[in-house]
Amino acid sequence: MMLDRHEAQDGRNDIGHENRDVASDRSHADRPLADREVPLPGLGGESVGEVTVLQQWLDGDATEVDARRSDTKQVDLWNRISAETDRRRRMATPAHLSAQIMAALPALETRATTATETSAATQAEPARSAGLAPWMMIAVGAAFFALGIIVGKMFM
């Protein structure tokens, strides 16, 4: 059972896709109760104040005494939930995970080297061609020299 669907959007850079939440700033009162699949006890007009005090307390904006004046049972429930969420807040990443991630990292350096080598190899081709050019130039030069001699003899 889904209670709501907020899709968010985020314009900042991201891998693959952006955040998909669109913040709706509609106030609580604007949103019809029909939007909620779970009935929200205490949200009727007569008890909005109670919910607000409880929420304020949970947000740190009201004291527990104030909240208890509204609903002791709910305060007790949230104290139990808070104890559980506090416990979860102390949970740490499994010890093996860091090493596992490091072992799974692709070899970027190798890839970079390969790319560099490929690039160097590509750039080396003209150089190699240029390395052959002197031989060709000598041959062409010799041919021109021979041709020059022949032509010279023809006119002498």
Add this chain to the structure above:
Amino acid sequence: MRRYPSAVKMTEEASQLAEIDSDQDVISRVSAGDRDAFAMLIGRYSDPLYRHALGMTGSPDVAEDILQTSFIKAYQHLNEVRGRFDAWLFRIVANGCKDWLKNIRRSHLSYDEDDQPSGYSSPDEDLDRTELRTDLDTALAKLAPSLREAFIMKHVEGRSYEEMADLLGTTVGALKMRVHRAREALQALLEEKYA
């Protein structure tokens, strides 16, 4: 409410490391070929991100997978980081969680309470796991992802609304509303038994 200098809170040890090398310093080292320096970033941010993934998916195995995939993705795209690395990394993990939730629904896996794994239980814990722990997992699994995300960030990760707004790219008001609605929904699901 405590305020944290960094969007993704770090462990004490990691905070000390942060004084030595900023994220940007570490990223530069990794980019220059110091692959081992990446472990520093993992050490700094894995705990809060793991808690986020665990809270969102309810499964330690899935949370580990998402974290591993996210860090690898981050490593491969380090040169694309613009702005704060921690916020960028958080978005990768958060999107990984949302994708997983989307896929699990698409593949018609049951998301009913009977099948919902309790992500916070281990074989050792099974014996002394409280009913509330299980029921809270079940109730969280029934929340829409955006409400669950807001509740986890607020109550499990202990973030301020400002931090949440910064990370999720939305307004404090919108997030307050999500957290409030998540609380109301959880209350509605749990109060009959516990209140």
